[in-house]
Amino acid sequence: MNTPDISPATPFSPKGQTENTSGKTPSEPSVVISGTGQYLPSKVLTNSDLTKIVDTNEEWILTRTGISERRIAGPTETSGTMAAEAARMAIANSSLQVEDIDLVIVATITPDQPFPSTACHVQTALGMRPIAAFDVEAACSGFLYILDIATAMLRNGPYRHALIIGTEKLSAITDWQDRSTCILFGDGAGAAVLSRSSLHKKKTGILDTTLGADGANGHILQMPGGGCRVPATPDSVSSRQHFLKMNGREVFKLAVKVMEQASLDILARNHLQAEQIHSIIPHQANIRIIEMLASRLKIPMERFFINLDQYGNTSAASIPIALHEARENGFCPSGTNSILVGFGAGLTWGATLLRWP
Ligand code: UT7
Numbered sequence: 001m002n003t004p005d006i007s008p009a010t011p012f013s014p015k016g017q018t019e020n021t022s023g024k025t026p027s028e029p030s031v032v033i034s035g036t037g038q039y040l041p042s043k044v045l046t047n048s049d050l051t052k053i054v055d056t057n058e059e060w061i062l063t064r065t066g067i068s069e070r071r072i073a074g075p076t077e078t079s080g081t082m083a084a085e086a087a088r089m090a091i092a093n094s095s096l097q098v099e100d101i102d103l104v105i106v107a108t109i110t111p112d113q114p115f116p117s118t119a120c121h122v123q124t125a126l127g128m129r130p131i132a133a134f135d136v137e138a139a140c141s142g143f144l145y146i147l148d149i150a151t152a153m154l155r156n157g158p159y160r161h162a163l164i165i166g167t168e169k170l171s172a173i174t175d176w177q178d179r180s181t182c183i184l185f186g187d188g189a190g191a192a193v194l195s196r197s198s199l200h201k202k203k204t205g206i207l208d209t210t211l212g213a214d215g216a217n218g219h220i221l222q223m224p225g226g227g228c229r230v231p232a233t234p235d236s237v238s239s240r241q242h243f244l245k246m247n248g249r250e251v252f253k254l255a256v257k258v259m260e261q262a263s264l265d266i267l268a269r270n271h272l273q274a275e276q277i278h279s280i281i282p283h284q285a286n287i288r289i290i291e292m293l294a295s296r297l298k299i300p301m302e303r304f305f306i307n308l309d310q311y312g313n314t315s316a317a318s319i320p321i322a323l324h325e326a327r328e329n330g331f332c333p334s335g336t337n338s339i340l341v342g343f344g345a346g347l348t349w350g351a352t353l354l355r356w357p
Contacts, residue, residue, distance in 0.1 A: 031151045032205035032357055034161070034195040035094025036324035039085035040188045040311065041073040047183070054179035061183045066287025070186025070312030073169045080112040080121035082189035083167035086320075087122055090163065090191035098126050101193070102159040104133040105150055107142025107166045107316040109223075109345070110173055111135060122165065139221070140283050140344025141211070142166055142316035144352055147194070147340075148209040154196040165191040166316035173223055175243035184285070185244075186312035190320025204357040210265050211350040217254060220247040221345040255285065255343045256292045262351035263297055263341050270353055272337065274299050279331050283342030284308035284318040293341075305331050315344065332356050 046069045047058040061067060073082065083106055091098060106119040119133035138145040143166035150162040167189035174182050194206070224230050225241030236242065259282065267274060274297050282290050282304055294301050305326040314321060319342050332338055334356050343349040 029155060029196045029198050030205040030357075031154045031194055032197050033192050033323075033327075033354070034096065034197075035090045035092070035193040036320065036327055037086045037089025037091075037093060037191045038189065038321045038324045039082045039089070040321070041071045041077050041082070043072045043074060044069050045072045045186075050183055053176055054182060056179045056183060064286075064288070065184060065312075066306075066308055067184065067312045068309045070310075071188055072171045073187040077169070077187070078112045079106075079108050079110050079167040079169045079189070080118045080125065082169070082187070083108075083118060083122050083165045083191065084125035086167065086189035086191035087126060087163055087165055090193050090324075094161075094193040094195070096161060096193060096195075098128055101128060101161050101163045102131055103150065103153060103162040104128065104131065105146040105162065105164050106133075106135045107138060107146045107164075108135060108168055109137060109139050109142070109315055110169045114226075118167065119165075122163075138213075138316075138344065138348045139346055140285065140313070140315045140318060141342045141346070141348035141350045142344070143190070143319045144209060144340060144342055144350035145211060145348070147192075147206065147352055148211060148350070150194050151206045151209070154194060160196050162194045163191065164194060164320075165189060166318070166320045168315045168317045170244070170313075170315055173242065173244050175240055175245075177240075178243070180248055181244055181246050184313050186314050188311055188314045188317045188321055190317050190322070190324055192320055192323065204355045207353045207355055208266055208270055209350060209352040210262055210269075212258065212262065212348070214254075214258075214347045217250075217347045218345070220250040220254070221245075221347070252286065252289060254347055255289050256296070258343050258347065258349040259283075259289075259293050259341050259351075260296045262349050263293070263339060266339060266351045266353050272353075276337055277303070277339050278333070278336035279303055279305060279326060279338045281305045281319060281322045281326050281338060281340045283313075283344065284311065284322055285313045285343075318342070
């Protein structure tokens with residue numbers, strides 16, 4: 001086992017911005033994104049299609065959310081199968097082999113089943129060695145949570161390469177009778193390979209992450225049924241307890257607030273100004289949330305990577321899918337800084353600062 005050689009991560013505080021002391025120990029290895037991948041189901045559900053399912057119209061959906069269409073998984077596509085496809089692409093793009101991966105972490109709110117974990121399904125699907133594999137549930141912030149966990153494990157432990165995946169089949173928990181939520185969500189998976197590297201220049205790769213949660217506001221975005229509190233019964237099914245429920249207006253307000261705070265926090269504790277951030281890759285929930293965030297941070301919208309028009313909100317998959325497409329589209333040139341920022345049920349939130357090698 002390697003001896004941990006960095007200061008412990010500093011917790012997110014809504015008020016105080018503790019300084020990021022990581023990156024200051026001479027022997028600290030960089031953790032870099034060595035590959036990314038995605039998987040989107042081929043079936044497209046347009047706003048026009050939705051007008052045949054619920055009482056809505058194309059213009060309302062587009063102007064209130066920015067979403068034009070989303071992908072819907074087929075009957076044999078699951079969070080696990082989509083995660084495995086995204087993972088294959090990420091490993092291929094990293095020029096590594098499946099055998100090189102030392103750790104698998106999946107973020108999802110729509111696991112293939114309560115147990116075994118979706119990470120174990122991915123491990124089997126890819127024919128991986130008997131390496132550690134586990135799931136984390138932090139809703140739409142899940143990818144930022146697993147990115148921070150994997151980064152710490154790579155820095156401190158014997159691991160060299162970690163596969164982290166955000167994957168969701170939200171169509172399975174969407175109430176297709178509820179027009180206020182069913183227009184928002186889509187299915188898909190995004191993956192990244194993180195690698196410990198002493199080859200890269202100091203202060204590149206994953207530089208810092210801030211995470212937070214406010215469980216007292218959990219009720220504004222939740223699925224009531226399916227856990228031990230409301231187990232599946234004929235009553236729980238007929239009263240639609242196994243679908244996602246949301247107070248959209250409340251989520252909207254808190255989303256802007258916590259994403260702004262997390263972004264400001266990560267800038268302050270790394271002594272950076274907003275102008276020094278070349279690109280922001282936000283959770284793809286609603287274009288109006290992102291526009292409000294941009295305006296509060298005084299960062300032009302052109303620096304925000306947006307693909308929610310095509311995929312809607314894919315929860316834990318949203319940031320890694322956007323990350324993959326941003327890299328592919330030249331949105332993240334070498335030597336520039338990016339911030340990944342998101343929020344989700346819990347409530348949870350997070351922001352990650354990276355510098356591209
Ligand atoms: O990953 C986190 C996931 N959650 C989010 O990101 C959600 C954040 N919240 C939002 O994105 C927005 O709150 C929504 C898009 C969900 C809703 O937009 P809004 O501007 O907050 O609308 P609203 O809920 O205040 O509803 C306005 C009106 C209501 O009608 P009345 O009461 O004014 O007559 C709704 O019944 O719009 C109505 N409405 C719709 N009309 C047409 C709600 N859904 C629809 C619909 N089509 N699909």
